[in-house]
Amino acid sequence: MAxxxxxxxxxxxxxxxxxxxxxxxxSIKTGKGRSHTxxxxxxx
Numbered sequence: 001m002a003x004x005x006x007x008x009x010x011x012x013x014x015x016x017x018x019x020x021x022x023x024x025x026x027s028i029k030t031g032k033g034r035s036h037t038x039x040x041x042x043x044x
Contacts, residue, residue: 016040
């Protein structure tokens, strides 16, 4: 179960990265170092 979750999280992150490259979404990094979180928003 955990493995399936990890896979879906990673594939989602991969998709978001691909979308960022193509300009569909913009990633917003908040925080510093290891505690940072990535947020995504649709590019307007």
